[in-house]
Amino acid sequence: MTFPTLLADTNADFWFPIQGSSFAEEVDWVYDLILYISLAFFVPMMAFMVWCLFKYIKARGTKAESQISHHTTLELTWSIGPSVLLVWMFVQGSISFLDMRTPPEGSYDIGVQAFKWGWTMDYGNGTFHPELHIVKDEPTKLSMRSTDVIHSLFVPAFRAKKDIVPGRYNYMWFKPTVASEKISDEALAKLKKQNEGTTWDYDKVHTIQTEDGERELQVTPEGYTFFDLYCTEYCGKNHSEMQTVVVVHETQAELEAWIKANSSRGPIPMEEWGELLYARRGCSGCHSVDGSKLVGPSFLDLYGSQHALTTGENQLVDENYVRESIIAPKAKVVAGYQPVMPSYKGQLSDDDIDSIIAYLKSISSNAPTQPAGAEAESEEESAE
Amino acid sequence: MSDHGHSTADSHDGHAEGDFAHPLPLPMLFGVFGALVFLTIVTVAQANYDLGSFDIAVVMFIATIKAVLVGLFFMHLAFDKPFNLIVFLSSFVFVALFVIITLSDANMTSEAFENNPNDAPPAAAAEM
Amino acid sequence: MATIDSVTTSTDAHADDSHGHDHDHPSWLAHHFDTPEQQFDSGKLGIWLFLVTEILFFSGMFCAYAIFRMLRPEVFEGCSQFLNTKLGAINTGVLLFSSLTMAWAVRCSQTEEHKKLVALIATTLSCAMVFLGVKSIEYSHKWGMGLLPPGSYFYSAANEHPTAQQLVEIHGFSESMAYFLTNSLYFICAPFALVAVAVLVWLIVAKVSGNAFQYACAKPLLVVALSFFGGVGLGMILESGGEHHEGEHVAAAGDHSDAEHGEHSGDDHGDSGHSHSIASDHSEASADEDGATMVESPLGDDYAAVKLLAENETNTGLKDLVAAERTQQSIATGKVLTDPAASDVGISTVESEVNTPRQAGVFFGIYYCMTGVHAIHILAGIGVLVWLLIRAVRQDFNRQYFGPVDYVGLYWHLVDLIWIYLFPLLYLIR
């Protein structure tokens, strides 16, 4: 696998990943245009130089054949001549660029929250998910926000990129033209079984039996093939891990079904939903569940424990404190950590927060049996 | 030692004897100072009147006249080598370049600023 | 030419002025120049280039000023009212006068009037000191009121001059910082007082030991050092004169602010999250209702100032901001349960907490940067002028060698030039 494939049925060429959006063809065309113009200059120039080397390397002391010092016509020609080509490149590039900056009316709007170090896509109606799911041939507009530092959203297959500057509203749009595939349920079940107990590795290449025979695929936990989505503006420690995937659905209905399935807890127990939220909403980037210290305190045995705050006070980790820390993370920061967590105010429903609390309780040995009492107690405390 | 002065104060054309000093006449210095003080009073006085959007223009105009006076006479650019004047003025060209482009870009993108007092999030800006 | 001209018997190249093979060089002409005029022209071009760098250096701050004034004109207009025009105008006059004396000093160095030269340089220096004295009154006054950059802004119209204790308790300053802020004038004056004493001691020592040269240097310098306090006095008189006007303005604003506090006591000072006993009276009144508020007001300490600015009828943006702030508070405290499905609060609409405006502070951030860097240039100017003064006492300059006076003069005029722009831009916004 000298030049590994991004997707098994890729039409990626030597220079580029697969053309996944309506921009791709245009951008690649401009790229090729510049490439061929450049080669048309580069190759003859270098050939000329090498020829000169062969022809004019002389013994020391030999006088040069000519001492010509200038030739105004020639110089003017090569100064002005190439400018025409430059204008061509500029015009082509700018036309495509304006196209890429102007979203068509009625684009499908998805909110994007970028944070250190992860993504949350907002599908409306309280549905949030780290993966970007969109519909084929449907112009999609991303309204992007960052609350910490500058990030940049880049989907190579779409040839689209835009910085997400905190303090500003940032937009981008694209129209995907290639849909993701979904592997069969049996194959997915097999993969799930193989990956039991580990976090899902998106980058892992699986050998999967499909209708077209055996293929090498990277898939999401739900069995979709995908395009990579990177953060391309340096944003700190785990910048290189600030990646997610784009899944392109064949139809709007398919996307809506997926959104529905991910919109709320549904029938599953609270702890389990909390665990899912922990993975999906970016908590895992900063809070471990194995006791190791990352950017934030570990969640293991957190609930019910006492923590010193940066102000020097002691704080019991109870339901109120957890809720406050999710909504206003910078109000009470545990000593030894930076106040860097973004607020989840308005992004988690009460049920979501309760689920996270339930999940925290489930992985803590300090969790008291009578949570209601703790809550009442802390309310008294803060009333003082 | 001050008595040994070569009394070149009055001979402005120092170049003739290889002398390049060019002392400015005192009345000129005092005249310029008087003009500067007068302009300061004018600029303070005009601040009491609301000239609307002309306000900044008027203020900058007065300040620029003052700056020109200081430059030409106190800094004797009026009598200096032209090259020095070019050097000095060129700096303003680059300042203008820097300020104008940066400012106009901030102006054109200001609707995207989250805490722009005049906005709610722009609903669907035609252009991003 | 196998060996080069053995006439050169110079000792060493690095001890510059002692270059042996240029016997016709006067002591003030550097070895690598041919004529005094070449030396002067080189220096002059050099200093002009340096001034170019200075202008570009300041351009960054002017650019920042222009951007933020364009974005938030009402904030700049409102905050400019806190600056005392009288002090600014006096300082402008002082600097203009110092420019006059400097230009005159250049003339004296060219005409070799040495005594006058010393006197004029000393006058220029004294003006610089007066300028700094007035500036220190302006600064200390604002620091005490909390008119600071956004990071530490704590101005509140209701309590204009908080005590050190209040600063510690309400605004979370460290005790030493609070002490500094409330007594900043003394801290600023202390080094100048030390310098004045040092010069006095020097003067006495020089007099006693009979060192005429040092005595001649120290005498004008003592006057210079003392003029700082002249400036402080001048500033105090004018500032107290200006207090009336400013006090009125602020008091009026304060009334409104208090009224608002009465109505919406829930959104009080940000640090009520730490809810201790709060010393300031209006906060105390609201403290009990505050109890359940766990969430820090994102507007933070300068909320009062934002409200103050929101008084302006034209300032709809800030009015909305204050309104939005209230709604958010009630949501954030958890008193109002939000159903995400119903309200559809998404990423693009949620006010992010870190992006909270500290509107007023930005003006003061830029104000301190611009005037502060300018003041640093004044200090640097004082440094070189002192050097010039000593050389002038030594009678170093003549009509062939007056470059240093001229160069320092140009620098000094540029500092003046920048103030000519700073004054209307900062003090005279309507």
Add this chain to the structure above:
Amino acid sequence: MSNATLPAGARDPGYPTERENYLTNSSGILSWMFTLDHKRIGLMYLIGVMSAFAVGGLLALAIRLHLLDPNGWMFSGAEANNIYNQVFTLHGAIMVFLFIIPSIPAALGNFLVPVMLGAKDVGFPRLNLSSFYLWVFGALFFVTALFSSGLDTGWTFYTPYSTTTDTSVILATLGAFILGFSSIFTGLNFIVTINTMRPPGMTWFKMPLFLWATYATSIIQVLATPVLGITLLLLIAERTMHIGIFDPEFNGDPVTYQHFFWFYSHPAVYIMILPAFGIISELISVHSHKHIFGYRFIAYSSIAIALLGFLVWGHHMFTAGMSSLTTIVFSALTFTVSVPSAIKVFNWLATMYKGSISLTTPMCYAISFIFLFTIGGLTGLFLGTLATDLHLHDTYFVVAHFHYVMVGGTLIAFLGGVFHWWPKMVGKLYNETHGRIAALLVFLGFNGTFLPQFVLGSRGMPRRYATYDPEFAFLHQLSTFGALLLGVGLLYAFVVLMVSLVKGRRAPANPWGGVTLEWQCTSPPPYYNFERPPVVGDPYDFHNLEWDAENERYVTTEPERKLVPESTPEEVPVHAGGQK
């Protein structure tokens, strides 16, 4: 001078005596520390920037070794990503601020400008020394930052990351601030020197092209660097006092910071590359023994690049959220800069045509330069074009592009310059064969390192990634092996130079056959450069040079030009009476 085999009238300055040699005319560490001799200051700079380059180069190797494996090979543990981020930040900051910017102007420029000009020293020798010490202080700040808590912002110090990270941003920015002043003083000194200290006869168009390039560079240094100064100062103020200009948390705007930063840093790119153009113009002409082709076009294009360079900073920010209009205007302006750069390359090629080329070590570097810089320049077109830039911005394509310009351009030219003027600086000749092998290794290693990165970038590999997707592994490994080869080549070149100090043959005054003034004084030059102002001819007129095979040197056969007339010159030089 007593050489029988040469035509009558052949002249050569011979060798300096111990007392005249600027290296030996005074001794002791203090005579170096407090020297005002531009040549000694230049040599101290050379040692300084080479040490900085060594540190930056080792950091670069660490980066490449880490990227050998998709999950990181070099650093491990919980802090691996952090270490990687600090390493690439310091690599960038050290290379840019401590090496590339001062490399040619401050090290070679200090040595050459007065000598090429025919002056005794630069205009302000004390300022020159102080600018060297400012460089040292700036470097110390960086070292302190390195040893306190590192620096992980990237060399661009983008806000709000730089205002929130807990590494030593303040120390590093203070260092860069100080280095900025060092750079300003150097530039100011050169402008004054070139304007007022030219000897009689040295008109603007008789100046060697290296001086034109230096002059253009100095203009940028004086005009752009102060803006960096104020930007960094405001950044420090933002970090300590939260003044609310750049930090969105306090109502500032990060894009404003980028405008401020790139207003300096784009012209700074030309501070880095323009002097390299100057060196290559000298090298190509001297080693082809042929008059430089299109002197005026090359000279004017240097000035044009310097001025146009101020108009294009926005092309670093195409994806950052500028308005569409600004973006398109900046794109259009960006293309204009490519024209003067292309003019130079065409002229160099034309200079080689019908020349008499000696494939010496400096010439090898000059040829590498043309090859690599052309690639660097042409790939710039992809980044100036808006549509392709949106895809390529902040990917390895950009990394490869600027390394082709900065390393393939500036570093190669710097090496070429060092090898070209080494005999002049130290008075020793190095081994040509080994010098050429080193140049070849550097060329191959460099292409091995950075060619794969173009492909990586266009395939979507983002830059500044400590770990990466496995599909990029092969190209990354290729690049790492190239880097190792490049490292070996550079080390080899260094050894060649060091060995020459010990075992090298004594260098004649004119080993290559150059006509510019520095070849008319001894190797090494006397401390006073020229006893009296030299009389200047065309700096690229090779008619009157003859090869003296017996002594392996070039000599002048031209009848001795009249020195300065003892009486008052008819044409009054600029500094003595203005433009007359």
